[in-house]
Amino acid sequence: MTLCIHGLGYIGLTTASLFANNGHEVRGYDIDPSVRDRIRRGKPDVTESDLQEYINRALDQDLEVTDAPVQADVHIICVPTPWDYDSNQSDLSCVINAGQSVSSLLGKGDLVVLESTVPPGTTRGTLAPILAGSGFEPGSDIGVAYVPETVMPGNTVAELSSNDRIFGGINAESTAAVRSLYEPVSGGEVHVAPDATTAEFVKLAQNAFRDVNIAFANTLALAASDHDVDVRETIQLANSHPRVDVLDPGPGVGGHCIPVDPLFLAETTDEADLIEAARSINDRMPQYVVSLLKRRLGDLANRRIAVLGIAYKGNVSDTRNSPGLAIRRHLLKESETSLARADGGRGNADVRLCDPHVTTDQADLVTLTEALNGADAAIITAAHDEFTDLSPERIGGLLSKRLVVDALGVLETKRWERHGFEVVVL
Numbered sequence: 314m315t316l317c318i319h320g321l322g323y324i325g326l327t328t329a330s331l332f333a334n335n336g337h338e339v340r341g342y343d344i345d346p347s348v349r350d351r352i353r354r355g356k357p358d359v360t361e362s363d364l365q366e367y368i369n370r371a372l373d374q375d376l377e378v379t380d381a382p383v384q385a386d387v388h389i390i391c392v393p394t395p396w397d398y399d400s401n402q403s404d405l406s407c408v409i410n411a412g413q414s415v416s417s418l419l420g421k422g423d424l425v426v427l428e429s430t431v432p433p434g435t436t437r438g439t440l441a442p443i444l445a446g447s448g449f450e451p452g453s454d455i456g457v458a459y460v461p462e463t464v465m466p467g468n469t470v471a472e473l474s475s476n477d478r479i480f481g482g483i484n485a486e487s488t489a490a491v492r493s494l495y496e497p498v499s500g501g502e503v504h505v506a507p508d509a510t511t512a513e514f515v516k517l518a519q520n521a522f523r524d525v526n527i528a529f530a531n532t533l534a535l536a537a538s539d540h541d542v543d544v545r546e547t548i549q550l551a552n553s554h555p556r557v558d559v560l561d562p563g564p565g566v567g568g569h570c571i572p573v574d575p576l577f578l579a580e581t582t583d584e585a586d587l588i589e590a591a592r593s594i595n596d597r598m599p600q601y602v603v604s605l606l607k608r609r610l611g612d613l614a615n616r617r618i619a620v621l622g623i624a625y626k627g628n629v630s631d632t633r634n635s636p637g638l639a640i641r642r643h644l645l646k647e648s649e650t651s652l653a654r655a656d657g658g659r660g661n662a663d664v665r666l667c668d669p670h671v672t673t674d675q676a677d678l679v680t681l682t683e684a685l686n687g688a689d690a691a692i693i694t695a696a697h698d699e700f701t702d703l704s705p706e707r708i709g710g711l712l713s714k715r716l717v718v719d720a721l722g723v724l725e726t727k728r729w730e731r732h733g734f735e736v737v738v739l
């Protein structure tokens with residue numbers, strides 16, 4: 314079986330490697346020549362070391378990067394589907410472009426699989442009509458199906474081989490074809506959805522579920538502070554109930570999936586009040602973190618603040634929708650407000666960003682010592698090991714005020730307090 318993977322981002326390259334490592338001849342194409350070049354040189358944009366090894370193994374076998382999409386028995390589309398915040402709708406242009414390029418390569422009996430996260434109905438309503446332009450009838454001449462990916466960044470290789478998979482074709486023949494492709498490479502159980510639209514809906518439901526549940530935890534954190542109650546102890550006690558499993562509050566919901574996928578679900582229905590409320594609660598958390606700091610420091614003008622973590626979560630390098638970067642924006646905005654009110658001689662807060670996992674030069678990053686030196690406060694915004702292992706003994710002398718906002722509840726508060734720190738836990 315020959316496969317052509319369209320889009321070699323995080324999911325496309327992982328999927329290409331999965332099939333190459335399971336004995337398939339895989340060709341992969343990405344529209345960005347620098348992505349193709351990096352993969353060919355064995356230097357893809359991944360930071361998980363076992364994923365890097367997994368990809369290298371695939372490149373040593375039968376994964377080859379091509380300068381154009383090629384004919385194959387199976388085409389798998391793994392292209393980005395961003396949310397367009399201006400028009401408030403999903404942007405399916407990459408899926409449409411990939412579909413057109415697949416259409417020009419099709420032969421009778423081929424299978425086309427969409428893995429990109431999309432609004433319900435996209436495989437049947439958008440992709441299949443484009444493929445029909447080939448002259449082959451989707452469903453009868455060619456198979457067309459949707460297969461969501463569920464791997465968790467940071468734990469990709471383990472989840473790739475153990476997670477359950479869900480498939481849905483536009484008809485029974487398409488479903489059977491996609492099942493026989495994925496079942497032999499799936500370590501978890503396989504579940505057949507009644508159709509492609511259901512499979513699309515399931516993916517969105519999973520991520521919206523997590524967003525709503527994080528919003529619930531964040532709501533508890535906001536409400537607990539009104540009563541001077543420790544929300545994390547509350548959650549631990551609440552979770553002793555056999556049917557309660559509250560998630561963790563935090564500085565906001567980042568990444569490319571959880572903050573975006575619920576919008577795809579809301580786009581196609583009028584019944585999205587809960588989903589929209591959850592989005593708005595989670596989006597307000599960075600501002601809330603800044604308000605916790607303001608309560609202690611008052612005016613933020615001229616303050617020096619260390620933001621520890623611009624990755625969207627612990628031990629990953631991805632900064633998309635980063636709570637840490639959102640917190641920086643709010644700190645700067647708040648101190649601008651102070652500037653407007655203040656007498657002459659006052660300036661914006663000096664916000665110093667530190668993140669040992671982020672290697673891109675998109676933000677001015679400094680070392681931990683540079684970030685903390687002379688700072689009025691530090692805010693922990695990503696649960697990287699380097700930050701959860703921080704010791705008050707080591708950094709106490711660096712800060713000008715012993716104030717830490719622990720937005721993720723990762724520090725042992727009592728120990729820090731013994732060293733004269735005020736620890737504000739979200």
Ligand code: SAJ
Nearest residue numbers: 463464465519520523560561563566567568570571625626
């Ligand atoms: N977060 C909290 N509280 C929590 C859990 C997470 O505030 O209790 C925050 C994190 O700090 C982070 C954000 O939520 O900022 C998202 O992180 P995550 O670990 O919940 O999820 P992702 O985006 O890394 O991966 C999710 C996963 N989906 C689900 O768990 C339902 C993953 O399985 C999907 O494959 C992935 O989205 C995707 O690609 O869709």
